Amino acid sequence: MITFNQERYIAQAINSVLEQQTTFPFEIVIGEDCSTDGTRAIVEQLxxxxxxxxxxxxxxxxxxxxxxxxxxxxxxxxxxVVILEGDDYFTDPLKLQRQVAALDARPDWSICFHPARCLYEGNLQGPPMTPERWGREEATIVDLFEQNFIPTSGAMFRNRGAESLPDWFMDAEAGDWALHLLNAAHGNIGFLPEVMSAYRIHPAGTWSGRSVEARVVSIFHLLSAVDHHFGGRFAEHIERNRVTTVRWLFGEWNNAAETSRKAVELLSVMTTGETPRKRVTLGKGRGHSRKEIEQLAEMEPGSQDYQSLACKLEALLDERAWLREAHREWTSSLAYKVSRELKRPWNQLRTFFRSRRSKPMALPDDPAPPAVKAA
Structure with a gap:
């Protein structure tokens, strides 16, 4: 367990481990990182x-x-080993007993995990648990390359020691995902369906408090380090993750563009100086929802709500600009160009054979891309 400035949560986290009912002894190792609040006093007392x-x-x-x-x-x-961050906690007193029994029964499993209940603070919202609707009893490292579906507080893994961690691990910002990938290289991943822990998500969280831009960059850096670590064994799956991420960015770009358009229209209606009834009429004419129209009728130019909406619009426009720049950087990157050029001759061959009956296409004399010839 590691903790820093978590005086509001740390006692609940530690007590949830002390309440575990097991037939074997266990220890709680707490790394307190010189907190500036009352966290250290609480852990010393316990x-x-x-x-x-x-x-x-x-x-x-x-x-x-x-x-x-x-x-x-x-x-x-x-x-x-089980990792419990200082702001999370166990919700089932039999969690450790069940996971140890599962790993003892399945020596081919390197990790055993279960879902965690999500607790959102501030204005954050999301699914009630993570992962959602996971129905598979077993997974592999290939599945883990698609997404990090293992909640940190839900995982138990075999102890191979900190000395087994590679040097690049210190630079991996998505450290839990990196650790799961390293462990999953030694065996499969088992799943228990019971929800036995709580995962707290708040604006001050190490990962949830970061921007989309920072998270995507961190994931891409992690995947590159993992690709080198395994000597290219999982290059295909890593590339698939990158492509999926870029496609998701396109979706976010479109969503941001649509939300920005609607926000611009709402702002234009609000600044007309018309009466609330006139604003409702304008809102209906532009296809806004009933909830948006009701909020619009209650707003006044210069009010706090108006300023909030204006700030939201500015943030959306910034996000849209970043997504456009991220796409430009991706399409100009070496990884994208090499992948595209390697597939080009095969795409030409496929097109040739598909159109052969109707309109034959002349193949180029040398279909090999420059990158291959220079290798």
């Missing part, structure tokens, strides 16, 4: 009350989340 279970790793100065994790992980002595 450690003093449960010295046979809790071991503290107290940093003399702030190390950062990744160094704190690796240092704390290196202190783990058990056969199996």
């Amino acid at each position: 450690a003093a009350a449960h010295p046979q279970v809790i071991r503290l790793r107290l940093a003399e100065q702030n190390q950062g989340a990744k160094r704190n994790f690796v240092g704390t992980f290196s202190e783990a002595r058990g056969e199996y």
Whole structure:
């Protein structure tokens, strides 16, 4: 367990582990990263009350989340490891018992995981649990390349020691995904359907608080490092993930464009200076929903709601510009060009054979792309 400035949550997290009912002993290793609030005092108090279970790793100065994790992980002595962040907690007292029994029964599993209930704070919204509608008893590292479907608090894995972590792990911002991929290289991934932990998502979270741009960049860097680590064994699956991400960006771009258009129209209606009834008429004529129309009728130019909508419009336009730039950078990247050029001769052959009956097409003398010839 690692923690930093989580005095609101840390006691609940630790107590949820102390309440576990098991037939085997377990330890709680807590890495406290020199918090500036009351977090350290809370963990020291609980450690003093449960010295046979809790071991503290107290940093003399702030190390950062990744160094704190690796240092704390290196202190783990058990056969199996569970990671619980300081703002999450277990919801089932039999969680550890069930996962240990599953891994003992399936030596071919390197990881065992279960869904986690999502707790949203602030204005954040999303699905009630993660992963949603996961019905497979078993998965592999190939599935994990498509998406990180393993919640951190829901995973238990075999302890291979922190020394097994590669150097690039320290630079991987999506550290939980990187750790799951490294573990999944040693065996399959087992699934238990019971929801046995809670995952807190709030604006101050390490990952949820980041922008879409930062998350995409982090994922692409992680995939590149993993590709080198495995010597290109999973290059096809990694490339598929990149293509899927770019397609998703296109969808976000279109959504942002449509939302921006509607926001512009709403702002134009609000600034007409007409009466609320006239604004409703204008809103209906432009195809806005009933909820939007009702909100529009209540707003006044210069009000706080008006300013909020104007800020939202500005943010959407910025996001749309970033998505356009991300697409431009992707299509001009070497990875995209090499993949496209390698497929070009085969696409030409396919087109040739499909059109052969109706309109034959002359093949080029040398269909090999420049990149292949120069290799």
